Amino acid sequence: MADRPVTIVDVARHAGVSKALVSFALNDRPGVSPDTRDRILASAEELGWRPSHRARALSASRAFALGLVVARPPELLGVDPFFLSFIAGVETVLSQQGHVLVLQVVRDEAAEIDGYERLARDGRVDGVFLTDLRHDDPRPARLHRLGLPAVTLNATSGESPYPAVRLDDRAGIRASVRHLAELGHARIGHVSGPRSYLHGDSRRNAWAEAMTELGLPPGPEVESDFTPAGGAAATRELLRADHPPTAVVYANDLMAMAGATAARELGLSLPGDLSVTGFDDIAPAAHMHPPLTTVRADTVGWGERSAIVLLDLVDGRTCTDVDLPPARLVVRRSSAPPAPRTASSHRPPDPGPSPHPRSPTSRTTEE
Amino acid sequence: MADRPVTIVDVARHAGVSKALVSFALNDRPGVSPDTRDRILASAEELGWRPSHRARALSASRAFALGLVVARPPELLGVDPFFLSFIAGVETVLSQQGHVLVLQVVRDEAAEIDGYERLARDGRVDGVFLTDLRHDDPRPARLHRLGLPAVTLNATSGESPYPAVRLDDRAGIRASVRHLAELGHARIGHVSGPRSYLHGDSRRNAWAEAMTELGLPPGPEVESDFTPAGGAAATRELLRADHPPTAVVYANDLMAMAGATAARELGLSLPGDLSVTGFDDIAPAAHMHPPLTTVRADTVGWGERSAIVLLDLVDGRTCTDVDLPPARLVVRRSSAPPAPRTASSHRPPDPGPSPHPRSPTSRTTEE
DNA sequence: GTGGGCGTCTGAACCGGTTTAAGTGACGAG
DNA sequence: CTCGTCACTTAAACCGGTTCAGACGCCCAC
Numbered sequence: 001m002a003d004r005p006v007t008i009v010d011v012a013r014h015a016g017v018s019k020a021l022v023s024f025a026l027n028d029r030p031g032v033s034p035d036t037r038d039r040i041l042a043s044a045e046e047l048g049w050r051p052s053h054r055a056r057a058l059s060a061s062r063a064f065a066l067g068l069v070v071a072r073p074p075e076l077l078g079v080d081p082f083f084l085s086f087i088a089g090v091e092t093v094l095s096q097q098g099h100v101l102v103l104q105v106v107r108d109e110a111a112e113i114d115g116y117e118r119l120a121r122d123g124r125v126d127g128v129f130l131t132d133l134r135h136d137d138p139r140p141a142r143l144h145r146l147g148l149p150a151v152t153l154n155a156t157s158g159e160s161p162y163p164a165v166r167l168d169d170r171a172g173i174r175a176s177v178r179h180l181a182e183l184g185h186a187r188i189g190h191v192s193g194p195r196s197y198l199h200g201d202s203r204r205n206a207w208a209e210a211m212t213e214l215g216l217p218p219g220p221e222v223e224s225d226f227t228p229a230g231g232a233a234a235t236r237e238l239l240r241a242d243h244p245p246t247a248v249v250y251a252n253d254l255m256a257m258a259g260a261t262a263a264r265e266l267g268l269s270l271p272g273d274l275s276v277t278g279f280d281d282i283a284p285a286a287h288m289h290p291p292l293t294t295v296r297a298d299t300v301g302w303g304e305r306s307a308i309v310l311l312d313l314v315d316g317r318t319c320t321d322v323d324l325p326p327a328r329l330v331v332r333r334s335s336a337p338p339a340p341r342t343a344s345s346h347r348p349p350d351p352g353p354s355p356h357p358r359s360p361t362s363r364t365t366e367e
Numbered sequence: 368m369a370d371r372p373v374t375i376v377d378v379a380r381h382a383g384v385s386k387a388l389v390s391f392a393l394n395d396r397p398g399v400s401p402d403t404r405d406r407i408l409a410s411a412e413e414l415g416w417r418p419s420h421r422a423r424a425l426s427a428s429r430a431f432a433l434g435l436v437v438a439r440p441p442e443l444l445g446v447d448p449f450f451l452s453f454i455a456g457v458e459t460v461l462s463q464q465g466h467v468l469v470l471q472v473v474r475d476e477a478a479e480i481d482g483y484e485r486l487a488r489d490g491r492v493d494g495v496f497l498t499d500l501r502h503d504d505p506r507p508a509r510l511h512r513l514g515l516p517a518v519t520l521n522a523t524s525g526e527s528p529y530p531a532v533r534l535d536d537r538a539g540i541r542a543s544v545r546h547l548a549e550l551g552h553a554r555i556g557h558v559s560g561p562r563s564y565l566h567g568d569s570r571r572n573a574w575a576e577a578m579t580e581l582g583l584p585p586g587p588e589v590e591s592d593f594t595p596a597g598g599a600a601a602t603r604e605l606l607r608a609d610h611p612p613t614a615v616v617y618a619n620d621l622m623a624m625a626g627a628t629a630a631r632e633l634g635l636s637l638p639g640d641l642s643v644t645g646f647d648d649i650a651p652a653a654h655m656h657p658p659l660t661t662v663r664a665d666t667v668g669w670g671e672r673s674a675i676v677l678l679d680l681v682d683g684r685t686c687t688d689v690d691l692p693p694a695r696l697v698v699r700r701s702s703a704p705p706a707p708r709t710a711s712s713h714r715p716p717d718p719g720p721s722p723h724p725r726s727p728t729s730r731t732t733e734e
Numbered sequence: 735g736t737g738g739g740c741g742t743c744t745g746a747a748c749c750g751g752t753t754t755a756a757g758t759g760a761c762g763a764g
Numbered sequence: 765c766t767c768g769t770c771a772c773t774t775a776a777a778c779c780g781g782t783t784c785a786g787a788c789g790c791c792c793a794c
Contacts, residue, residue, distance in 0.1 A: 007780055018744045023782055033742060053489045054425045055780030058749050063421070065469070070451070074667070075650060077451045084437070084444045084451070088472040095471070095482075100491055102432070103470040104462070105455040115462075122420045124467055228654040258654035265656070283446045284651065287595040287625035289632070300441070374750055385774045390752060400772060422750030425779050 006047045015043040026051060053098075066094065066310055067125035069104040071112035071132065075227050077105070081253070081282040082131075082299060089303020090129070097311060099126075113139055120148040126314045129153065129306055130162070133198045149313045151306050154198060163319045165306045169199060169279070170206035172295030172327035173249060176277040177210035179293070179329060180247045183337045185275060189245035190221040191234040191255050200226075203251045203279065219245050224255060231255025232262040239266055239274075246274060246338040253278035253285045253294055260288065260334065271336035281330055291332035298325065373414045382410035393418065420465075433461065433677055434492035436471040438479035438499065442594045444472070446621060448649040449498075449666055456670020457496070464678060466493075480506055487515040493681045496520065496673055497529070500565045516680045518673050521565060530686040532673045536566060536646070537573035539662030539694035540616060543644040544577035546660070546696060547614045550704045552642060556612035557588040558601040558622050567593075570618045570646065586612050591622060598622025599629035606633055606641075613641060613705040620645035620652045620661055627655065627701065638703035648697055658699035665692065 012019040017040060025032050025040040032040075043049075057063055068090075070083055090101055102125050104115040116139060119125045127149035130139055143150055144161040155164040180188050190207040193200030204221065211218050222237050224230035231250060235258070238245060250256035256278030263274045270276065270290055278285060278294035285292040305322055312319045379386040384407060391399050392407040399407075410416075424430055435457075437450055457468055469492055471482040483506060486492045494516035497506055510517055511528040522531040547555050557574040560567030571588065578585050589604050591597035598617060602625070605612060617623035623645030630641045637643065637657055645652060648663035672689055679686045 009780080019781080020745080020783075021743060024743090027782085031742060036742080050488055052425075052780050053491060054421070054428070054430070055749090056782080058419075058421045058425045058751085059780080059782045061421070061749070072451065072455075074452075074455075077448075077455055080451065081444075081446055084439065084447065084472055085441075087470065088439075088441075088444055088474075091472050095485075098489075100469050100486075101471070102467050103454065104468070105451055105458050107455075118462075119467075121417055122465075124420060228650050232654055254651055257651050261654050261656040283442060283595050284621055284624050287599055287628050288655070289628040376750080386751080387753080387775080388773060391773090394752085398772065403772080419750050422779090423752080425781085426750080426752045428779070 005052075006049045008049070008051065011040065011044050011047055011049045014047060015040045061123075062314075063124055063126050064098060065100045065102050065125045066090070066307070066314075067102045067104070067116070067119040067128040068131070069106060069112050069115040069119070069128070071106050071109050073107065073227075075229070076254075081280045085299035086131075086303040086306075089300035089305075090307040091303075092300075093304050093307035093311070099311070109134075113142065116143060116148075117146065120146045127151070127310045129310065130155075134196050135198065135201070149310065151310045151313065151319075153302070153306065154202075156198070163309055163313065164321045165302065165309055165324065166321065167297050167302050167324040168326035169203055169295070169297065170209075170326075172279065172297070172329055173203050173206035174210040175329035176249050176293070176295060177207055178214065179331060180249070180275055180277070180335060181214050181216065183247075183275065183335060185245075185247040185338055186216055187219050187243060187245040187247070188216065189219045189238045189248045191231055191238070191248060191250045191259060192221060192223050193226045193251040193255075195223055200251060207249050224251075226252050226255060228254050228258035231258040235259035235262040236266065239263060239268070247335070248274065248276050250276060250278050253280045253282045253292060256292055256294065256334075257285065257288055260292075271334050272339045275335040275338070277329075277335055279327075286332065288334075290334045293332045293335040294330050295327045296330050297327035301325075372419075373416045375416070375418065378407065378411050378414055378416045381414060382407045428490075430491055430493050431465060432467045432469050432492045433457070433674070433681075434469045434471070434483070434486040434495040435498070436473060436479050436482040436486070436495070438473050438476050440474065440594075442596070443621075446649070448620075448647045452666035453498075453670040453673075456667035456672075457674040458670075459667075460671050460674035460678065466678070476501075480509065483510060483515075484513065487513045494518070494677045496677065497522075501563050502565065502568070516677065518677045518680065518686075520669070520673065521569075523565070530676055530680065531688045532669065532676055532691065533688065534664050534669050534691040535693035536570055536662070536664065537576075537693075539646065539664070539696055540570050540573035541577040542696035543616050543660070543662060544574055545581065546698060547616070547642055547644070547702060548581050548583065550614075550642065550702060552612075552614040552705055553583055554586050554610060554612040554614070555583065556586040556605045556615045558598055558605070558615060558617045558626060559588060559590050560593045560618040560622075562590055567618060574616050591618075593619050593622060595621050595625035598625040602626035602629040603633065606630060606635070614702070615641065615643050617643060617645050620647045620649045620659060623659055623661065623701075624652065624655055627659075638701050639706040642702040642705070644696075644702055646694075653699065655701075657701045660699045660702040661697050662694045663697050664694035668692075 008019045008022050012022045022040050025037045072080060094101055106112050106115050116128055130150050130152045133152055133155050140160055140162055150162045152160060152162050152164045154166050177188060190204060192204040195201045195204060208218055220238050220241055222234035224234040250259055256276050260270055260276050268274050278292050281294045281296035285294050302324060305324060309319050309322055375386045375389050379389045389407050392404045439447060461468055473479050473482050483495055497517050497519045500519055500522050507527055507529055517529045519527060519529050519531045521533050544555060559571040562568045562571060575585055587605050587608055589601035591601040617626055623643050627637055627643050635641050645659050645661035648661045652659040652661050669691060672691060676686050676689055
């Protein structure tokens, strides 16, 4: 039946006005008398007219779309807990504004910046989200040169041409360290993500600073890569050292979970011989053995807020940096007081269902 | 400097021809003399002209974009191993064709179909991927009524208006069951995903059929929801029954991992008292304790192939259903011969680092 | 009575491509 | 010499909106 899609001229004809007036009425601009306006809107309703996004995009020189390019090694692709949650948050904002998200998933950083530049040059998006920032990241400058609006996630403020939407991960790491210290740990190690990433580095520095604040000697640390294999290898390295740590703070859950397994395979029992903490609170973290003490951030909220800021920027409204509520510690059973020291570090195997030590901690959530 | 973006008229003027001829030359259509063509392309190159995607989209009534709407409960959002890999595969194809992927992440099925219809009505995409199909799924019919091209992932062939790109998950499940049977298991239970989903149902049926083929009585089964919490609860239910299974086939890794933990908390040791297998081979599966025997599919390849088929369909080329190589079993240490039966089903706790039984299995990969 | 100002509305240009029908020139055939 | 054909090229319409300059009618002030 109604084959040819209805356009603005159909509505104009039906309402007995010019198509310019239909446009005015639709975007409720001044200069349209109230009853004409109602008549036009009624006609539009009756004909089921939806203004063509494509025509509007051409005319307005806008894409009504925002872009995100994700660079992930195949290893991590499936399990990264961040992006889908972030995108879910972004989506709640965009869908109300008639915008849409364009996503690219690429393998490495070279392809990542190519992806952003292609989106920009082709005018596929009005602005982009910059995640996984690195030290001396080339993206802000290059995209700024193209005149593309952007927001950066967790960038250092200051020299950036773009507003930052920050969610402090340092607070969660510091809480982890303090929590472990309160349990009686003194040698607290760290397995970091790549320190070339801002978030890899900031978590590592948060750990180091917390140790210093508590008057503890800086424990052993290993730089790793956020993958389970990397976390397991780093853990073996830490535990084979002369004075192995009694607790390890990992920069993410995947490494913490694999590290826990690696420790157990070296004959340690958890959390007796080794306490571990993670970061992200991915779904399986609460269901591993023992349940993982970790840090949780409101990733969905991060996406929402980032989208709001980016849309403001795209629309020319002024924006400032935004700070979101920091990541919070979630205490579970993978952290416990250190076992009294015996000569050997090899202890009897995991005693099955572990006791449920309840640890008094400041401003932390328990589960 | 070069502020106003260069358009087709700039190129035409520079090459001393009409803009129509520029268009012809660019889309290499017949009727342009070779040297004129070269001159035009040289001008375009020199001026750095990129045809405006927006103008082309309006003119051609095409979006040069494909759409994907993901419905996931918040619980699963972060850890679903499927989508980012699938998207990565899609991307490799789209980027070469000048197409782009529009992604929406929504909470439930109602929002999912709304999302698809919005993308269709607004002309934001030329076609969509339909994933997570359910029995009596309303989407194919509704989208077909809107005239939107689509491909379905793993749909039953036949009554669908759309081509299907299938990756057989049944083969992997059947291999899991056979593998466990070869190890000596006779009571093999199953924890399924929601059977309202085609893939939840097909995995469950593959398990049931494999049991029947092997002449084994259908073991206990529980329908669950693909989440860790659901997997743990289902596991407790299975193990509390009168004749608990000695092995459980889970419909995904998240449930298997959580199920393994739940079993251990009931006092069982793995894999001695209970063998478990998963599905997906997510990154932490190989690093849990014990490493998880699971099933792996080429999700990236699935994305590639789906994108190819969908682009063919959009361009009006004929398409038929496609079958990809089936999912394959990956044998690790969470599956082992059942321990000799004792009266009590409660056994001594997990003996720490487990022995490394090597199981002989047919056409399976080991790691 | 005329002019100015205001509210309402329209025609036409514009965004930057694609497409179609018509036009131009060269060339061979009659 | 004229006409038809063919290869090449162009002007103009089109996609479906937005926007701007101006037209029109009306009321009020001078």
